[in-house]
Amino acid sequence: MKTIYSIALVLFLASCGSSEKPADKKAELEQLKKERTALNGKIEQLEKELGQSKSQADIKEVTATELKETEFRNFVEVQGKVDAEDNVEITPESPGSVTAIYVKVGQNVSRGQVLAQLDDKVLRQNIAQLQTQLELATTIFNRQKNLWDQKIGTEVQYLTEKSRKEGLQKQLSALQSQAAMNKIKSPVSGTVDAMDLKLGQSVAPGSPTGIRIVNASRLKVKALVSENYAARVSQGDDVEVSLPDVPENLHTKISFAAKVIDPISRGFNVEVKLPPSKKYRPNMLAVLKIIDYKNDKALTVPINAIQKSEAGEYVFVAVNGKAKKTDIKTGKVSNSQAEVLSGLKSGDKVITTGFQDLNDGDSVKL
Incomplete structure (x- = not known):
């Protein structure tokens, strides 16, 4: 603009400073037209340069993400713990004092093995006394039977000896069963995880003996899920199990989901079986991410790129160097990504940064 003013000033001074009138008015007019044409050309050039500078200043730099169909998963995350399928604290079947202990901590035992x-x-x-009586009763019965087979003696004598022998057999069987109850046995196969039993210690049914058997090859994760998710979580659902202390992630399925809501906790139990591993221990912390929704061909956008208005949600899409305001409808949100149900298509370039001051139709540079 300074150049324009300078040219005009020069022309003004030239016209004022010349006291002599041109001899030829026609020549003077032609000269002024030429100067005007040159001046108009310079004005147009400057306006063009200024216009380009202004348009360059109006272009806003942004970052855009091209949409592609991708796998979308929504999770219900709960915390649980590792537990053993067989985790038993042993109690005796009859009262008595301990006379012998046959196992120690860390020893593998089988089901039915005598522990103490x-x-x-x-x-x-x-039992020894009954066995002696039974032997005598058996001998007398056999002889009486031989006589009865030969039609010697009476049927009453035969039946009496038979009844006496069978009665002693039942008594002996009862005593042997009672004696077996004085042996503390393992109800499951596994490893002796604790052994606090002492010789001479008195024990009774229902009281813990300090013996714990754990089968570490059959472990599971137990967790309590809020009743709010009762309609979204069920047996067979895919689940991601995270064990922070290992650390390890497993992809498996829910092996059990309770049908009853606990009236106190207002939740229901779920279980996930774990593969055998020496890394896992009962009561270890576990995090379950239960997949309650999945879409293998979803379009997703970052939730921070979505803006809201009275009409609903919208994003800006870069189209031919322009920002286009596009209304969308979103579904579920997971890992800071929102599922787009309508409004966008695969290949659209959604502006993810620099959209804060954009208006519909603004020029943008990716």
């Missing part, structure tokens, strides 16, 4: 012995001295004496 309770005092059964009196029972063993009674």
Whole structure:
């Protein structure tokens, strides 16, 4: 603009400073037209340069993400703990004092294996006495049977000896069963995880003995899920199990989901079976991410790129160097990504940064 003013000033001074009138008015007019044409050309050039500078200043630099169909998952995240399928604290079946202990901590045991012995001295004496009586009764019965087979003697004598022998057999069987209850046995196969039992210690049914058997090859994760998700979580759902202390992530399925809501916690239990591993231990912390929704061909946008107005949600899409305001409808949100249900298509370039001061139709540079 300074150049324009300078040219005009020069022309003004030239016209004022010349006291002599041109001899030829026609020549003077032609000269002025030429100067005007040159001046108009310079004005147009300057206006063009200024216009380009202004348009360059109006272009805003932005970052855009091209939409592509992708896998979308929505999670229900809960915290649980590792538990053993077989995690048993042993209690005796009969009262008595400990006379022998046959296992130690860390030892592998099988189901039915005797872990400890309770005092059964009196029972063993009674069993020995009954066995002697039974042997005699059996001998008498056999002889009486031989006589009865030969039609010697009476049927009453035969039946009496038979009844006496069978009665002693039942008594002996009962005593042997009672004696077996004085042996503390393992109800499951596994490893002795604790052994606090001492020789001479008195134990009773229902009271813990300090013996714990754990089968570490059959572990599971147990978690409590709020009743709010009762309609979204069920048996067989895909789940991602995270064990922060290992650390390790597993992709598996829910093996069990309770049908009953606990009235106190207002939740229901879910279980996930774990593969055998020496890394896993009962009561270890676990995090479950239960997949309650999935879409293998979803379009997603970052939630921070979505803006809201009275009409609803919208984003800016870069189209031929211009920002286009596009209304959208979103679904679920997961990992800072929102599922787009309508308004966008694959290939659209959604502006993700620099959209704060944009208006519909603004020029943009990616």
